[in-house]
Structure formats: structure tokens, C-alpha cells
Amino acid sequence: MANGSHLNSTLMELKITEHSITNWLKSTGTFNFTLYASVTSFCLYTCIFALRKTFGVATYEGVSYWGVDLKGWMVISQVMGYLISKFIGIKVASELKSKYRGKGILLMVSIATVSWFFFAITPAPYNIFFLFTNGLPLGIVWSLVFSFLEGRKSTEVLGASLSVSFIFSAGIGKTIGGLVMRDWGVTEFWMPFVSACLFFVPLLLFLWLINKLPPPTLEDEALRTKRQPMTGQERRAFIKVFWPGLILLILSYALLTAFRDFRDNFSAEIWRSLGYGDKPSIFTQTETPISITVLLAIASLMIIKNNRSALLINHLMVLGGMLLVGASTFAFQQKMISPLVWMTLVGMGLYFGYIQFNSIFFDRLLAAFKYAGTVAFLINLADSFGYLGSVSVLLYRYFGQSQLSWLSFFITSGYALSIAGSFLMLLSMIYFRNKLKSSTG
Numbered sequence: 001m002a003n004g005s006h007l008n009s010t011l012m013e014l015k016i017t018e019h020s021i022t023n024w025l026k027s028t029g030t031f032n033f034t035l036y037a038s039v040t041s042f043c044l045y046t047c048i049f050a051l052r053k054t055f056g057v058a059t060y061e062g063v064s065y066w067g068v069d070l071k072g073w074m075v076i077s078q079v080m081g082y083l084i085s086k087f088i089g090i091k092v093a094s095e096l097k098s099k100y101r102g103k104g105i106l107l108m109v110s111i112a113t114v115s116w117f118f119f120a121i122t123p124a125p126y127n128i129f130f131l132f133t134n135g136l137p138l139g140i141v142w143s144l145v146f147s148f149l150e151g152r153k154s155t156e157v158l159g160a161s162l163s164v165s166f167i168f169s170a171g172i173g174k175t176i177g178g179l180v181m182r183d184w185g186v187t188e189f190w191m192p193f194v195s196a197c198l199f200f201v202p203l204l205l206f207l208w209l210i211n212k213l214p215p216p217t218l219e220d221e222a223l224r225t226k227r228q229p230m231t232g233q234e235r236r237a238f239i240k241v242f243w244p245g246l247i248l249l250i251l252s253y254a255l256l257t258a259f260r261d262f263r264d265n266f267s268a269e270i271w272r273s274l275g276y277g278d279k280p281s282i283f284t285q286t287e288t289p290i291s292i293t294v295l296l297a298i299a300s301l302m303i304i305k306n307n308r309s310a311l312l313i314n315h316l317m318v319l320g321g322m323l324l325v326g327a328s329t330f331a332f333q334q335k336m337i338s339p340l341v342w343m344t345l346v347g348m349g350l351y352f353g354y355i356q357f358n359s360i361f362f363d364r365l366l367a368a369f370k371y372a373g374t375v376a377f378l379i380n381l382a383d384s385f386g387y388l389g390s391v392s393v394l395l396y397r398y399f400g401q402s403q404l405s406w407l408s409f410f411i412t413s414g415y416a417l418s419i420a421g422s423f424l425m426l427l428s429m430i431y432f433r434n435k436l437k438s439s440t441g
Helices: 002-027 030-057 070-095 098-121 126-138 141-147 155-163 165-184 191-210 218-224 232-265 267-273 282-303 307-333 339-358 360-368 375-399 406-440
Strands: none
Touching: 030 098, 030 126, 030 141, 030 155, 030 165, 030 191, 030 232, 030 267, 070 126, 070 141, 070 232, 070 375, 098 126, 098 141, 098 191, 141 155, 141 375, 155 165, 155 282, 155 339, 155 360, 165 191, 165 282, 218 360, 232 267, 232 307, 232 339, 232 375, 232 406, 267 406, 282 307, 282 339, 307 339, 307 360, 307 406, 339 360, 339 375, 339 406, 360 375, 360 406
């Protein structure tokens, strides 16, 4: 009985604390609210992303099937899970009510973590399947987390804080994975599960904290339009109105996703070819300055109150990032900059575009045209085709250009992104500029 009373008392205290946090968030100022939401979302997705990406630090050499190495099959399997998840998310994430977000995220991350356990105990190549079951639930999580943050007057800061988490986490996750193998003697096959366990407990804490965020205020709705679930009919109507621009944006995002996924999954091989293979800290060393720079640049867009102007400036920032990828790659090939500087600048240019699409770009698009809906729909729509592009690039690399080194393929991909992506973004900017003019008329 005493234990039961103590448990009830603890639960009561937690409930009081829960209500206290929510009430404080409703009454506190913009700065405190933004700081709380930024830190919790950043930390939460840092932990979630580590559940997906730590295996990238290992090379799984010496094992291949049907002409493709084991790691290649692992990456393809996980990305296929992500791809299918994004198509599912177009409907599920768009229609999910806010009260179910936290439970949905918890279920997804739990399945992803258990998948790493089965990956470790299942012999190759059968364990490749558990990369698919790891990617399938995680693919829907991003839009659910961002749903806590969209449609607020400080969404630029919130979205940038959340988005840079997967730059930072990609570095720290691989660093932790590398240290787990080097210092603890954990094998490549057990390392992802051990690393996931290290991140899981703080993940639960930050999920609990972000779930206390109140919905957008009336002021937020006046500035950014009301955010609400979208039915299938509403989604089709939106596409019908904006389909030319959406095609241009989705194609641009597919290029960014394919390049970003390749850089992230095979960064260990690229760094090894550049002479940094024995330095696990190199991942954090490059990704940290990228995270800080991109965060400050995107967060600064919050000062632009005019949503129409902000949408066009978003285009320019993505365009500038794509040009930076090409320019820095050319400078590296001409030996004008070091490999460390090159990889940092390429990552910076890449994420100037990639993070925009995953956070504020679509938020401003809805606000510019005063369209009531949810960014979750647009993010999953873009992501579904983005990962289709990622899978296509992986298959082309393994079955069409297998003779190319990782570094050569990465350089060629960088030029493709810079040239084709810049052209698509210019066309998109022209389309939406004209659309805004006709909307005003």
C-alpha cells in the first residue's frame, strides 16, 4: 500500500509539473518561449537522428552480395524504408491530430531502436532487412516534430534550431559511434544498437518537454495563418493551385536530398580518401561550424515580417547555397582550399537549401498565400520524391558508375546539384513571383 501511495504521489507531482510548464509557456514572453521550444526540439531530434545515422561511421568492409558491398545494401534498405514512409506520411502526418503527436513519435523511435537490436543478432545478409524497419518509422517523425513548431511568429528560429540538429547530430552521432567501437571494443554490428541506447533516455525527456508546447496563439495565426490538419480533398486542391511551382521545388529538393544523403551515408569513405580516416572527431569538427552558420543565417529571416518578400528571399538563399557547392568544389579541385575547408563549405551550401525545405520554406509559402493547412503535408510530399531521388542516385552509383571512387562520384554529384538545382530554383522564383503578383491583383 505504501508503495502504491508513493507512486500515486509521484504521478500527481508530475501532473502538477506538467500543467505548470504548459501554463508558464502560455504566459511567458516570446524570448523565453522561443528559447524553450528551440532547445527542446534541437535536443529531441539530435537524439532521434542518432537512431538512424550512427552506422555511417562504420565501413563494413570485406562483405559484399551481388556485386554490392554490405554497407551499400544497408543504405539502400534504410532509404527504401524512408521513401515508403514519406508517401505514408503525406496522409498520416497531414491528418494526425495534435494530441497524438507525442505518442506517435514514441512508437516510431521505439520500433527503430528495436530494429538495431535485431540487426545485431541476425546474420548477414538477412540483417539488411532491419535497416528497412529502422528507416520506415523514422521517416515520418520529422514532420511530426516540426508540427509542434509551425505557424508561429518565431518559426524561423524554431525551424532553424530543429533543422540544424540533423547536421550536428550527423557529426556527433558518428563520433559517438566511432568512440564506442574504438574505446569500448564494440563490433560494427552492435555499435548502432549500443549508440541508440545511449541516446534513447535523453530522447524520452525531451519528447516529454516538447509535448508541453501550447498551440499557436491568435497572434501567431494572424501573422502566419491558421494551421490545421488537411483532408485528401484539401491536399488535392492545394496541388491543383500550385502544381507548376511545386514540381520545380520538389525537383530541387530531390537533388538536395540525394546529395545530402550520399554525403551523410558515405562521409567515412570520403574522409578516408581525403586522408582523415583515423579521426572520428572530424565529423563534429566540420558539422558544428556548419550548424552554427546555417542556424544564424536562417533564424535571421525572422526579422522579415512580410511573408511574400520572405518567400522570395528563401529562394535566393537556397540558390546561393547551391552555387556555393559548385564554387567550393571547383576551388578544391584547383587546390585553392584544403579538404577540410572544402567539406565544410560544401556542407554549408547544401544545408542552406536542405534545411529551408525542411522547415521555413513551406511555412512561408502557406503564409504568403494565406492558405490554412499544415506544413507536414508539404514536407512529406517533397520528402517522398526527395528520397526517390536518393534511391535512384544510390542505384546508379552501384550499378551504373561502380568504377568511380567515392570522392569522384561526390565531386560529380556536387556539380550536378549546383548547375541543375540553380536552374530549377530560378524558374521557381519566377513562377512564385508572378503568382504573388496575380494573387495581389
